[in-house]
Amino acid sequence: MDTRVQFYHNTPDRLALAxxxxxxxxxxGRKVAVRLPDTTSAQQLDRLLWTSEPLSFVPHVMLDSPLAAETPVVLGTADADADWPHGDTLFNLAPDLPPAFDRFRLVIEIVGQSEAEKVPARARWSAYRQRGLETKAFDAERRVAL
Incomplete structure (x- = not known):
């Protein structure tokens, strides 16, 4: 399986887009893993998933939950054990290259507008390309492919 990688650049609110x-x-019907930089952002995304759409429900748990293997959306932090329960789609909001990213069918990188987020994102882009992976870029604010 070849992992595909998509970058969403220029994101005004990374958690909202995630x-x-x-x-x-x-x-x-996708199974999703979301890798966040820290516990605070994981808690914020957890709240957003509960409150963003009043009539929709996105079942999700933290990676350390006993229900993680049975839940379609799993949230984890960059410092947590990277043993994700499924390998369909990984959203990466952490600044580093996710360990074992190549076991996922699709990796989605969400990059903000600050230089502090752009610089490590460029390094991740290069790392994926050096491994011969297909990468696509999108401007998240204008909603267009780059």
Whole structure:
């Protein structure tokens, strides 16, 4: 299986976009792992997934939950054990290259607008390309392919 990689650049609100894209992926029947930089951002995304769409429900748990293997959306932090329960789609909001990213069918990188986020994203882009992976880029604010 060749992993495909998509970068969403120029994102004004990374958690809001992650919430939207995770909900969309779940709606299409995808199993999703979301790798966040820290516990605070994981808690914020957890709240967003509960409150973003009043009539929709995105079942999700933290990676350390006993229900992680049975839940379609799993949230984890960059410092947590990277033993994700499924390998369909990985959203990476952490600044580093996800360990074992190549066991996922699709990796989605969400990059903000600050230089502090762009610089490590460029390194991840290069790392994926050096491994011969197909990469695509999108401007998240203008909603167009680059």
């Amino acid at each position: 919430c939207e894209l995770v909900a969309r992926a779940h709606g299409k």
